Amino acid sequence: MLDVVNLRHTYGEGPKAHQALGGIDLKVSEGELVCVVGPSGAGKSTLLRSIAGLIKPTEGHIRIRDTEITDTPGDLAVVFQDYSRSLFPWMTVEENVALPLRRRGQDRKARRAAAGEALNAVGLAGATGKYPWELSGGMQQRVAIARAIAYRPSLMLMDEPFGSVDAQTREDLEDLVLQVRKDHRMTILLITHDIDESVYLGDRVVVLSKAPARVAGELPVNLPFPRDQIATRELPAFVHLRAEVGRLVRGKEHPAAPATEEENLADAEDTSRSGERPAAG
Amino acid sequence: MIKARTARGVVGVAGLLVVAELVGRSGLIDPKLLPRVSTVLKAAFELIVDPEFLFYLSGTLTVWGGGLLLAVLLGTPAGLVLGSLPKADLAVRPLIEFMRPIPSVVLLPLVTLLMAWDHGIKMTIVVYAAIWPILINTMYGLRDVDPVAKETLRSFGFGRLAVLARVSLPSAAPFVLTGVRIAASIGLIVTVSAELLAGGVDGIGTYMVRAQSGFRTDLVLAATVWTGLLGLVANALLMRVHRWAFRWHVVKSGGLA
Missing domain, CATH: 1.10.287 (Helix Hairpins)
Structure with missing residues (x-):
């Protein structure tokens, strides 16, 4: 349903120009959850912002359901990392969730009903009348997710959605995304720098190289559903996959001799979770 | 606390x-002088129970309130336009920076020539002085709108005008109100100054000039007390409005300047 063809983007001109995207090809099928990982500064956000129509890419095509994207598509929802800036502090939680539905031409009553339903789905039924700043970070991001669900977009984009919450909250929110996706049959493109997260959540992981970003590799994630924070992460297949993704992110080829399981683990360990990769551009 | x-x-x-x-x-000071x-x-x-003084006071309230209202009606839209069109801002900025420091009372002689309506003359002077904080706070308020908030609404497919109305305006509103609060203080100062300089049929300033010519220093000072209280009450009221209407802003910015 999403088709990105040879997408290139350069910021600025002349000697100061920075090429963020160096020709990206990417497909997302209906109902799929694709995670995009890459080193910091790899242009992941540039890719997402191009798809959302927030910036005009220098070159290339983006099609959603065979319609070329030239402006903001109006049929997708973005969940930003910075929930506290993305939610409107002068509106209650319910009003925040209901606002985009004006674009759907729904009347007040229908908007409120849809907002209530979405808030219920993220476990915030009791917070409708509160203001975002009265809630914890994790709850605020739940509101942002509810806002995206209520809109019923054909595609949900998530830009490092759990980058600003603590580890426990992060796991809860990851499971919430899987739940939402299952209940609402959503198509999701999620951007993260966290290798574990990409493997845990994705049906497929797309790895970007450092800038100018290209697709360094793609790995299908054939892990069973429902996924579980403990059980899934201890599956040998999970450990193997995250090592594979880790290698791709670091730009390492497979070692000539098969690595021992220990080395695999060590490699994966240090590129995952909080491990910050050397900044690339 | x-x-x-x-x-x-x-x-x-x-x-x-x-x-x-x-x-x-x-006994150090002669009570007739001070x-x-x-x-x-x-x-x-x-x-405050003297109908004559209340009549003078009503003149000040009319000029001050009217001038402030006009300054809000002119300054806010101008600030919105200049705040959202950077090119227009660049074009007008030198003019604003030139006009802003001119003490508005120096315009009294000119305006008096152009206008015959006593309250109108003073209101014009008040508008000239009070419009700047409103205009400039509105501009900065608009420029300070969080880009992530704007992008959020844009990403749902909302157009420029919708983003202006639903994100930029509410987000800038507390700044506008702060501008109005500053303008209210300036407006009172200018109103009374204009009355002192230009006289007229009413106004606290006019009252003071008359009391002074009758050597009633006590009345001059008593009127001064009421002027100060007016400013105090206006500021407190606007602060209260701010806290009530923009609680989100007070919480987010960690207090009220």
């Missing part, structure tokens, strides 16, 4: 009044 603060403020004011009264009673605090306060209480 607020109560403790208020209590300290009361202590400060009362202390100063007591000291001033003691100096007055010490009346004692108690005399002034007594006069102030008498003034």
Whole structure:
């Protein structure tokens, strides 16, 4: 349903120009959850912002359901990392969730009903009348997710959605995304720098190289559903996959001799979770 | 905490009044030139029930309120336009920076020539002085709107005008109100100054000039007390409106400047 063809983007001109995207090809099928990982500064956000129509890419095509994207598509929802800036502090939680539905031409009553339903789905039924700043970070991001669900977009984009919450909250929110996706049959493109997260959540992981970003590799994630924070992460297949993704992110080829399981683990360990990769551009 | 603060403020004011009264009673100062605090306060209480003074006071309120209202009606839209069109801002900026420091009362002679309506003349002067903080706060408020908030709404497919109305305006509103609050203080100063300089049929300033020519320093000072109280009340009211309407802003910015 999403088709990105040879997408290139350069910021600025002349000697100061920075090429963020160096020709990206990417497909997302209906109902799929694709995670995009890459080193910091790899242009992941540039890719997402191009798809959302927030910036005009220098070159290339983006099609959603065979319609070329030239402006903001109006049929997708973005969940930003910075929930506290993305939610409107002068509106209650319910009003925040209901606002985009004006674009759907729904009347007040229908908007409120849809907002209530979405808030219920993220476990915030009791917070409708509160203001975002009265809630914890994790709850605020739940509101942002509810806002995206209520809109019923054909595609949900998530830009490092759990980058600003603590580890426990992060796991809860990851499971919430899987739940939402299952209940609402959503198509999701999620951007993260966290290798574990990409493997845990994705049906497929797309790895970007450092800038100018290209697709360094793609790995299908054939892990069973429902996924579980403990059980899934201890599956040998999970450990193997995250090592594979880790290698791709670091730009390492497979070692000539098969690595021992220990080395695999060590490699994966240090590129995952909080491990910050050397900044690339 | 607020109560403790208020209590300290009361202590400060009362202390100063007591000291001033003691100096007055010490015989160092001729009470005809500078009346004692108690005399002034007594006069102030008498003034507020004196229909003649109330008539003068109403003139000040009309000019001040009217001028402030006009400044809001002109300054806010101008600030919105300049704040959202950077090119227009660049074009007008030098003019604004030139006009802003000109003390508005120097325009009195000119405006008096152009206009025959006494209140209108003074209101014009008030508008000229009060419009700048409103205009500039509106511009900065708009420029300060969080880009992530704007992008959020844009990403749902909302157009420029919708983003302006639903994100930029509410987000800038607290700044506009702060501008209005500053403008209110300036407006009162300019109103009374214009009355002192230009006279007229009413206004606290006019009252002071007349009281002074009758050597009633106590009345001049009593009227001054009421002028100060007017400013105090206006500021407190607008602060209250701010806290009530923009609680989100007070919480987010960690207080009210």
